[in-house]
Amino acid sequence: MRIELNYKSGQSPYLQIVEQIKYAVAAGSIESHDPLPSIRSLAQELRINHNTVAKAYTELERSGIIATRAGKGCYVTDNHSPLKKSARRQILSDAVDGVIVEAFHLKIDHNTYLQVCEERWSAFEKRRKEKRPTKN
Amino acid sequence: MRIELNYKSGQSPYLQIVEQIKYAVAAGSIESHDPLPSIRSLAQELRINHNTVAKAYTELERSGIIATRAGKGCYVTDNHSPLKKSARRQILSDAVDGVIVEAFHLKIDHNTYLQVCEERWSAFEKRRKEKRPTKN
DNA sequence: TAAACTGTACTAATACAATAGAACAGTTAA
DNA sequence: TTAACTGTTCTATTGTATTAGTACAGTTTA
Known part of the structure; x- marks a missing residue:
């Protein structure tokens, strides 16, 4: 690190x-x-x-x-976020809204947007699995 | 407004x-x-x-x-973002990374994440279509 | 032209964020 | 106990962001 x-x-x-x-x-x-x-x-x-x-x-x-x-x-720590599910989802929702506003002004289409959303999640997932292969 | x-x-x-x-x-x-x-x-x-x-x-x-x-x-104006496609995608990618880091610490799973990403895009799309129904 | 509206530029006051120095307090191990 | 490490608290300084006041400049219309 x-x-x-x-x-x-x-x-x-x-x-x-x-x-x-x-x-x-x-x-x-x-x-x-x-x-x-x-x-x-x-x-x-x-x-x-x-x-x-x-x-x-x-x-x-x-x-x-x-x-x-x-x-x-x-x-x-391992206990992140003591907030309840609906509150956590709301925070995420607001963050995603920010990205969508940004995407609109960048003239990015729906497909590209979804593709990036999925790609980036996969990239993080992959790095986590590489780091601790036995735990998953 | x-x-x-x-x-x-x-x-x-x-x-x-x-x-x-x-x-x-x-x-x-x-x-x-x-x-x-x-x-x-x-x-x-x-x-x-x-x-x-x-x-x-x-x-x-x-x-x-x-x-x-x-x-x-x-x-x-109507001409937003003079940047080229790859640069615009990179900016979006960085913004999405921020959301994913946030999602991780909120302990949000893959399905919920994708669901919110799609839902929020649809919500924006819907509002835009309602505003100018003849143009789309 | 004159009046009434637009945005722009310059300067100054204020508040706050950011950083740093010094002294304090808890924990561990020799 | 003492030394050497941990994080914490307090105060002071610095730099910058934010806001505001004032004066200026462009555009329109009566």
Whole structure:
């Protein structure tokens, strides 16, 4: 799990860390109970203040993706999202709406849209299976 | 086309205007060549400074969604996205990746995901057809 | 031309996000 | 206990986003 900061992207470092870790968990690069690099070591590696990493980790903890314990460290959790099914579906629905608005302005047709939706899901699925072949 | 500002959302007013207009165009609530409310009249209606509305309109013009002309007003354009096909598909792909990461952390399964992707597209399509039934 | 409308440009005030430094507190192991 | 590691809290600084006020410029129409 390698985190890289892009200072030209315009996105703040702490948000880049949040996104990359969320992405890595979803893609199976890191799994439940895996330890994350400690706040200070990651900060040193990225040459930023440790509070910037701490802010990213706090945000991830708030989302239920990781757990932090003073003195121990940070770990990926397995119980993401305590929301009930209908609420989770609503959040997804809003996110999909955003993509559809984007697709419309990009003049993308229905078939291409569906194709991309399926392709990308398969790509994530594949990476997760490659990472833990015995568990599936 | 009614724009409403939510001051509790945390999103800045000018971005709310941008999003709502992009959404309205994608949903067919406003169509190509339709006039938008003038900068000053919309500002007065929303009780904000006209430069805030101007900023939103500038952003929309930069995205190729509307055209503004001093003295005349602002109109929805029809030529969105001058990017080539592969680039547009790449942008969509990245946006879909974001949704998939979100879906994973929401513990949403493949079927539900695909169902929502299709459902929401149909909902937009339906609204556009209802708006201009003779054109399709 | 004059008035009333359009959008635009410039400047300044304010608020907030982002980052950093220093000191604090919990955990482990020698 | 002590040392070395963990995360946490507090405060301060910096930079930038956001908004607003004012003055300017283009277009239309009476």
